[in-house]
Amino acid sequence: MEIKELKSKDEFVKAFPVMKQLRTHLDEETYLDLVFEAREKDHYRLFALYDQGDIVAVTGFKPMITLYYGRFVWVCDLVTDSVKRSMGYGEKLLNFVHDWARTNGYSSIALSSGLMRLNGHRFYTDKMNYDKVSFVFKHNLD
Incomplete structure (x- = not known):
């Protein structure tokens, strides 16, 4: 297995x-x-996990700084x-993001997960030891 940043x-x-499979609303x-x-x-970064030459998982994330989280990495996509x-x-792949963040001086990881993605929620809380710390709200502008 290999994790590689995608750049081209x-x-x-x-x-x-x-x-x-995650972003079903997007065309290529x-x-x-x-x-x-x-x-x-x-500063979005896109990485793929390859197994036997095939992409089996991808993550997109961006380093950020806010008053709430301080220096952190926001995981935009993980599938x-x-x-x-x-x-x-x-x-x-998520452990790779953790390592990348530590190496680059970021103190935490944050992400949001759709309300209907219950298996994902169990993965984050039970397997990856993430805490539920907030709700994310969205308002579309006309």
Whole structure:
């Protein structure tokens, strides 16, 4: 197994089938536009976990600084290919994010998980020892 940062359009395209399982509302063109813009403007990093040469899980995150969390890493995306779940890939990739954050001087990791993703919530709280610390609210602007 290998974890690699994705930096090129070709690498982003190869990760799209797995990312699409989490971000079902995105088509490939919109996904690519957002990845490139987020990398340029928001320090977004995209990493893939490969097993036997195949992408089995991806994570996108960005280092941030806020008054609430201080210096932290926000995990924007974390998804394992649906046919590869419960095999430890998500744990391995999230532990990679933890290590990246420590190495780069960040003190915590934060993320949000959709209300309907109960298996994900159990993964974060039971397996990865995350605390539920807030609700995330969203308001769409017309």
